[in-house]
Amino acid sequence: MKQYQDITKDRELLLGLARSDDKSLETIYSENFPVVLRMILQHNGSEDDAKDVFQEAIIILYEKACEGNFNLTSRLKTFLYSVCRHIWLKKVQSTYGLYSIPPEMEETIPATEVVDEHSTKDEQFRIMESAMGSIGEPCKTILEDYYIQKKSMQEIADKFGYTNAENAKNQKYKCLMRLKKLFFDQYNTSL
Amino acid sequence: MKEDMNLLREIERYLEGEMSGQEKAVFDELRKNNPQINRQVEEHQFFVQQLQHFGQRQSLQAKMDHLHQQLDMPTLRKQAQDENQAAKRVSIRRRTITNLAAAACIALVTSLSTIAVLQNAAKNKSTAQYEDVRRVLNNIQRSQNALINDINNKKKAPVNPGTYGGTGFAVSGNGYIVTNYHVVAGADSVYVQNNKGEAFKAVSVFEDISSDLAVLKIADSTFKSQPLPYALKPQNVKLGEEVFTMGFPRDEIVYGKGYISAKTGFNGDTTAYQVSIPVNPGNSGAPLMDAQGDVVGIVTGKQTTSDGIAFAVKSAHLKRLLDEMPKDKGMKKEIARKSHLEGLNRIDQIKKLEEFVYMVKVYN
Numbered sequence: 001m002k003q004y005q006d007i008t009k010d011r012e013l014l015l016g017l018a019r020s021d022d023k024s025l026e027t028i029y030s031e032n033f034p035v036v037l038r039m040i041l042q043h044n045g046s047e048d049d050a051k052d053v054f055q056e057a058i059i060i061l062y063e064k065a066c067e068g069n070f071n072l073t074s075r076l077k078t079f080l081y082s083v084c085r086h087i088w089l090k091k092v093q094s095t096y097g098l099y100s101i102p103p104e105m106e107e108t109i110p111a112t113e114v115v116d117e118h119s120t121k122d123e124q125f126r127i128m129e130s131a132m133g134s135i136g137e138p139c140k141t142i143l144e145d146y147y148i149q150k151k152s153m154q155e156i157a158d159k160f161g162y163t164n165a166e167n168a169k170n171q172k173y174k175c176l177m178r179l180k181k182l183f184f185d186q187y188n189t190s191l
Numbered sequence: 192m193k194e195d196m197n198l199l200r201e202i203e204r205y206l207e208g209e210m211s212g213q214e215k216a217v218f219d220e221l222r223k224n225n226p227q228i229n230r231q232v233e234e235h236q237f238f239v240q241q242l243q244h245f246g247q248r249q250s251l252q253a254k255m256d257h258l259h260q261q262l263d264m265p266t267l268r269k270q271a272q273d274e275n276q277a278a279k280r281v282s283i284r285r286r287t288i289t290n291l292a293a294a295a296c297i298a299l300v301t302s303l304s305t306i307a308v309l310q311n312a313a314k315n316k317s318t319a320q321y322e323d324v325r326r327v328l329n330n331i332q333r334s335q336n337a338l339i340n341d342i343n344n345k346k347k348a349p350v351n352p353g354t355y356g357g358t359g360f361a362v363s364g365n366g367y368i369v370t371n372y373h374v375v376a377g378a379d380s381v382y383v384q385n386n387k388g389e390a391f392k393a394v395s396v397f398e399d400i401s402s403d404l405a406v407l408k409i410a411d412s413t414f415k416s417q418p419l420p421y422a423l424k425p426q427n428v429k430l431g432e433e434v435f436t437m438g439f440p441r442d443e444i445v446y447g448k449g450y451i452s453a454k455t456g457f458n459g460d461t462t463a464y465q466v467s468i469p470v471n472p473g474n475s476g477a478p479l480m481d482a483q484g485d486v487v488g489i490v491t492g493k494q495t496t497s498d499g500i501a502f503a504v505k506s507a508h509l510k511r512l513l514d515e516m517p518k519d520k521g522m523k524k525e526i527a528r529k530s531h532l533e534g535l536n537r538i539d540q541i542k543k544l545e546e547f548v549y550m551v552k553v554y555n
Contacts, residue, residue, distance in 0.1 A: 020247070022254060029258045038271040042278070047268065055255050062251055121244075128245040147239060148246025173196050173203075180238055 010076035018065035027056065032077055036084045038071045045088060053091070057083040086115050124187070131182040139175030146172055198228070199371050202235050237269035321457050321502075322495045325357045325374045325475040351545055354555055358477035359383055359407060360486070360549040362423070362513065365416040366409035369509060370476030370551050372398050373490050376404050383409060383549035386444045390552075402462050402504055403491050404512055407551070420531040420543045423506045423513075424485040428464075430514075436468060436490055437541065438477030439550035446541060447474075448500075451487075456502040457494065463502050470501040476551060479503045484532025484540045499525060 012146055016024025033054055040050035054096055057080050064070035072079065145151045145159070155167035204210050205218050222229045275475035357374030361367065368383055375381055377393050384390040399404045428434070428451055435448045449468025456463025465477060470493050479488035488503030532540045 020250075025251075025254055026258055029255060030262065033259075033262065034267050034270060037267055041271050047264070051259055055252065055259075057205045058255060059248060059251060062248075066247075125245060125248055127243055132245065143242070144246065144311055147242045148250075169200075170196075171379055173199050177195065177199060179242075180235075183238065183241070184234070 007072065007075060011072055014061070014065050014072055014077060017062055018068070025058075028061075028076065028080075032080045035077065035081060039081070039084065040088055043088065043092070049088070049091075053084050053087045054080075056087055056118075056122075060114060063118065063121060064114070083114060090115070098124075127183060127186045131179055131186065134182060135175065136173075136178050139178065142168070143175055143179060144171050196226035198231065199235070201540075202232050203494065205232070205272075206236060220223070223378075234532070267474070268471045276482065286338075296424070320490055320494050320496045323371070323373045323472075323475055323492045325355050325371065325472060355441060355553040356473050357475040357551045357553070358473065359549045359551045360476070360478040361419060362406070362509075364418045366414050367396075368393065368407040368412075368549055368551075369489060370405055370407060370411065371489065372400055372403045372405040373491075374475050374551055375553055377555050378553040381407060381554075382552045383407065384552060385547075385549050389413075393551075397512075399512055402508055402512065404489065404504060404509060406513070406516065417546075420484070420546060421480070421547075422485050422530045423485050423510050424481065425507055425510055427454065427505060427507060428481055428487045432481060432487075434466060434479050434481055434487060435537070436474065436477045436479050437544060437548045438470070438490065439548075440471035440473035443549070444545050444548060445471075445474075449501075452500070456504075457492070459475045460502075462508045463491065463504050466501045466503050467499050468501050469499060472548075474501075478544075478548065479506075480544070484530045484535070484544070 013024045014060075017028060033050075035048040035056045037047065038055070040053060045053070060078065060083055061076075095130055132143075135143075142156055142160065145156050146153070151159075153165040153169050153172070156172070157163075157165045160168065160171075162168040162171065201218065204444055205215065209386065210218060221487050243418060253519070355374060355378075357370050359368040359370035359374075362369045376399075378395070381393045381395060382390050383393045391409045391414050393407040393409050393411075395405050396408045409507055430453070431453055433448070434451060437444055437446055439445070447469050451464050452467040453465035455461050456465055464479075464487075466488070467489075468479075470477075474490050475492070477490040478486045479490055481487045485506075486509075488505050489506075489509060490501055490503045493501040532543060
């Protein structure tokens with residue numbers, strides 16, 4: 001009964017996370033970070049490692065939550081813990097090559113699938129990040145404002161001092177085409 | 192360039208649902224007919240998705256960084272370190288306990304096996320020190336046997352000299368003979384032979400393994416009963432008392448003289464004496480007599496580690512054994528009578544005694 005309740009609470013948190021509810025994120029973050037910190041420190045990691053690993057796990061969780069078809073079967077804590085473990089294990093193995101896996105690092109819940117799925121998305125994110133980094137201003141801000149912040153063309157025109165929304169829109173398309181080119185050039189070569 | 196931008200604008204309008212019904216229908220048609228445009232539409236859709244995803248992730252990252260800043264890192268760090276140390280200590284303690292348990296088990300096994308080995312060795316040693324003095328008769332010369340047979344050609348004595356031999360002596364006039372249990376143990380048939388060379392078939396009627404005694408009955412029609420000249424001495428004899436024995440370490444009766452050297456037998460056995468007397472294989476079951484010619488014991492074995500030390504079961508024990516014997520065996524209790532040998536010199540005593548001392552031959 002208790003576990004059932006716990007999972008219900010965790011599911012609510014997950015829904016909150018998908019809605020980008022800051023409160024849910026904060027709860028998840030503050031409740032789970034200490035455990036992961038402890039685990040990473042125990043396995044020769046630093047605090048920064050713990051932060052990176054944990055945030056990556058949260059991102060995975062977020063992606064999963066946004067997809068909508070993610071069914072949380074274990075407690076959130078367990079899920080995050082095993083995902084973090086897996087990420088850290090991978091990191092350690094890739095860094096030290098033959099570093100032997102401590103037996104206690106054996107996974108409690110297999111998180112391989114989740115993490116592997118994530119790595120594709122992560123790759124896409126990196127490409128987009130570098131593309132966005134290289135188009136320069138004001139394209140970057142215009143595109144962010146329009147596509148991410150969902151501001152209207154009028155607002156953007158006002159912000160950047162365009163005479164009308166149509167001009168701003170033209171500028172936006174130019175930027176978009178450049179970004180698309182940058183993105184797909186890299187995306188297609190990386191595939 | 193211009194066319195591309197126009198197409199992009201159209202695609203965006205299409206995807207964002209800004210087109211009117213008619214425009215949309217036209218565009219759908221275009222998509223269907225022109226795979227290149229269709230591909231561009233899909234590509235754009237994917238791209239916008241990526242872009243949004245990027246934004247979401249960036250904002251999430253920013254939020255998380257913000258949250259992380261708010262965390263009380265020093266406290267968390269301390270907690271984590273403390274917990275890790277505790278966990279390490281527990282695991283070390285657990286490991287120590289496991290190791291200790293393993294060590295204890297090994298120690299226990301080692302000590303137990305050492306004890307077992309030592310005890311076994313001690314037992315082996317003591318059995319090695321003690322030796323039955325029955326005789327293995329395999330190498331008795333045939334000629335001697337043949338000579339005996341020749342003399343007693345009327346008798347039914349087997350030509351085969353037997354496998355083992357010992358000594359026995361009569362405890363009643365009607366053919367009951369006492370010998371050692373180890374002499375007749377496992378016997379198929381037993382023959383007794385007196386010094387005159389007369390052999391009689393005998394059967395074991397009573398055996399007492401613990402005191403190593405056996406009572407045989409002569410089951411032979413040719414045997415004639417005669418009264419015993421000696422008695423069984425019921426009391427224990429004194430230390431140092433002079434004793435003598437007569438036995439068959441060879442095919443001839445052999446006289447031996449000695450004294451009681453201890454009141455207990457091998458390993459402190461209270462039912463036996465230690466006797467300083469020369470005994471040899473074949474002396475087992477021989478009577479031990481005191482100077483009056485009374486039976487005080489039965490020779491059973493000797494200590495191998497030192498010469499001249501033999502052991503004899505006390506006559507008191509034999510008497511008790513005979514009393515315990517079932518009454519229906521038909522043994523006459525005439526043994527308790529006074530000895531007829533008292534006052535005679537040793538040579539005369541021996542002369543009278545030797546008729547009642549038998550060589551026991553065992554076949555198996």
